[in-house]
Amino acid sequence: MQVILYNTLTRKKEEFQPIEDKKVRIYTCGPTVYSYAHIGNFRSYIFMDNLRRVLEYNGYTLKHVMNITDVGHLESDADEGEDKMEKAARKENKDPYEIAKFYADIFFKDMGRLHIERPEIIAKATEHIPEMIAFVEQLIQNGYAYETSKAIYFDISKLDKYPVLSNRKLDDQIAGARVEVDPEKRSPYDFAVWIKAPINHIMKWESPWGLSYPGWHLECSAMSRKYLGDVFDIHTGGVDHVPTHHENEIAQSKGCTGKIPAKIWMHVEFLQVDGGKMSKSLGNTYTLDQLQEKGIEPLAYKLFCYTAHYRTKLNFTFDSAISSQKALNRLRRAYQEHEEALVIGIPTNEIQDYKKRFLEAVNDDLNMPLAMGIIWEIARKDIKAREWADLLLDFDKVLALDLENSKSYLEEEKKIELPEEIQKWVEERKIARQNKDWEKSDELRDKIIEAGYIVKDTKEGMTVEKG
Ligand code: AMP
Ligand code: ZN
Numbered sequence: 371m372q373v374i375l376y377n378t379l380t381r382k383k384e385e386f387q388p389i390e391d392k393k394v395r396i397y398t399c400g401p402t403v404y405s406y407a408h409i410g411n412f413r414s415y416i417f418m419d420n421l422r423r424v425l426e427y428n429g430y431t432l433k434h435v436m437n438i439t440d441v442g443h444l445e446s447d448a449d450e451g452e453d454k455m456e457k458a459a460r461k462e463n464k465d466p467y468e469i470a471k472f473y474a475d476i477f478f479k480d481m482g483r484l485h486i487e488r489p490e491i492i493a494k495a496t497e498h499i500p501e502m503i504a505f506v507e508q509l510i511q512n513g514y515a516y517e518t519s520k521a522i523y524f525d526i527s528k529l530d531k532y533p534v535l536s537n538r539k540l541d542d543q544i545a546g547a548r549v550e551v552d553p554e555k556r557s558p559y560d561f562a563v564w565i566k567a568p569i570n571h572i573m574k575w576e577s578p579w580g581l582s583y584p585g586w587h588l589e590c591s592a593m594s595r596k597y598l599g600d601v602f603d604i605h606t607g608g609v610d611h612v613p614t615h616h617e618n619e620i621a622q623s624k625g626c627t628g629k630i631p632a633k634i635w636m637h638v639e640f641l642q643v644d645g646g647k648m649s650k651s652l653g654n655t656y657t658l659d660q661l662q663e664k665g666i667e668p669l670a671y672k673l674f675c676y677t678a679h680y681r682t683k684l685n686f687t688f689d690s691a692i693s694s695q696k697a698l699n700r701l702r703r704a705y706q707e708h709e710e711a712l713v714i715g716i717p718t719n720e721i722q723d724y725k726k727r728f729l730e731a732v733n734d735d736l737n738m739p740l741a742m743g744i745i746w747e748i749a750r751k752d753i754k755a756r757e758w759a760d761l762l763l764d765f766d767k768v769l770a771l772d773l774e775n776s777k778s779y780l781e782e783e784k785k786i787e788l789p790e791e792i793q794k795w796v797e798e799r800k801i802a803r804q805n806k807d808w809e810k811s812d813e814l815r816d817k818i819i820e821a822g823y824i825v826k827d828t829k830e831g832m833t834v835e836k837g
Contacts, residue, residue, distance in 0.1 A: 408655035514625030
């Protein structure tokens with residue numbers, strides 16, 4: 371079955387046809403590691419994971435690059451403001467590399483908690499300076515870039531068309547009214563590919579243009595080219611990347627290689643709070659830890675993301691995230707009940723029909739809400755059957771909700787509800803059983819039962835529930 375993806379470049383859904391037969395080359399704009407990633411950021415990486423898994427489910431193998439921006443992302447997406455990394459370093463009185471490592475480590479830990487697959491290649495901007503310098507040299511040689519006393523700028527007047535990705539209007543009047551950071555710029559829309567470092571700038575490198583550092587857009591162009599070639603299959607990012615970052619990546623690649631670097635450009639819409647954007651600069655963000663403190667697991671947040679298609683805005687409220695946590699628990703119980711049931715010979719055509727519907731949903735531009743509707747139909751079956759559990763597990767290759775481990779999550783959930791004293795006895799009894807101290811184990815079991823709980827010893831271990 372054909373995978374269909376929406377392409378921002380052509381503004382329509384297209385049948386996906388990889389450049390190489392079964393291998394898909396993807397580039398994702400990764401995090402700027404100057405602070406904790408928030409759940410809005412993670413909406414975009416959950417989308418990235420859905421894309422990966424849908425392609426894998428369809429039998430493709432992936433070469434996927436995600437960058438880590440650890441230099442060059444200024445406070446605005448264009449050429450204004452301080453470098454976000456430097457600003458954080460000054461604020462926390464630390465070295466920018468230390469800041470980058472600290473937040474990148476937490477970012478990957480959080481990706482793990484969300485069961486997001488790690489792209490095959492993780493590329494840090496600071497480790498690709500020579501490739502970026504070569505890119506700038508090529509741009510200058512091709513006549514697409516020029517030097518001023520502040521930076522090397524991309525000359526958009528040399529392009530046949532700009533912008534190509536967004537509907538952004540280049541309004542000279544508005545642009546003219548803006549206070550320009552560099553009066554030597556030929557056009558207000560020219561953007562910096564390489565920036566000469568002011569004297570107090572911490573992150574800077576020797577280059578043909580003196581001590582300087584890369585522009586954010588250049589990083590992605592140089593790194594995607596290095597690992598994926600001049601033209602690859604899919605480029606992903608958030609909608610905020612459309613008008614500036616990705617537009618400028620395309621401009622640079624056209625200037626360097628003459629080609630638009632990716633065939634399909636995919637963008638995830640924003641997670642909002644109270645109807646507005648969730649962003650670090652507005653100070654209205656939440657982290658996975660903050661959700662967890664309110665009893666919302668990372669995977670419940672992922673399930674919450676599946677309530678909307680990636681191309682629509684999604685409004686975050688704690689109430690709806692708590693509902694997703696309850697839904698996740700219900701899904702786990704439903705899976706477990708099917709899993710513990712017998713194989714009862716569900717007709718294969720019924721199973722095949724579900725498989726077809728699921729594949730149609732996820733292959734239709736990753737329609738996760740539709741896919742979840744199918745999951746709930748199966749979960750809610752009155753007649754419990756092992757085959758349904760197997761089917762849910764198969765679909766979980768795409769959803770990545772870790773249904774396979776439902777039982778242990780449910781046990782954890784019950785444990786959380788147990789009073790501290792009972793929990794202590796349960797733990798002591800586990801140790802007693804490990805030590806084959808049956809007398810102590812029985813004594814503790816009696817105590818737990820006396821307190822009003824039901825103790826069951828099964829092959830997999832002990833379960834304790836309120837009686
Ligand atoms: P940053 O670390 O700021 O470069 O952002 C990392 C990714 O998160 C980018 O792909 C952004 O487009 C995306 N992003 C930022 N804020 C949100 C949001 N509120 N909802 C969805 N994605 C977002
Ligand atoms: Zn990028």
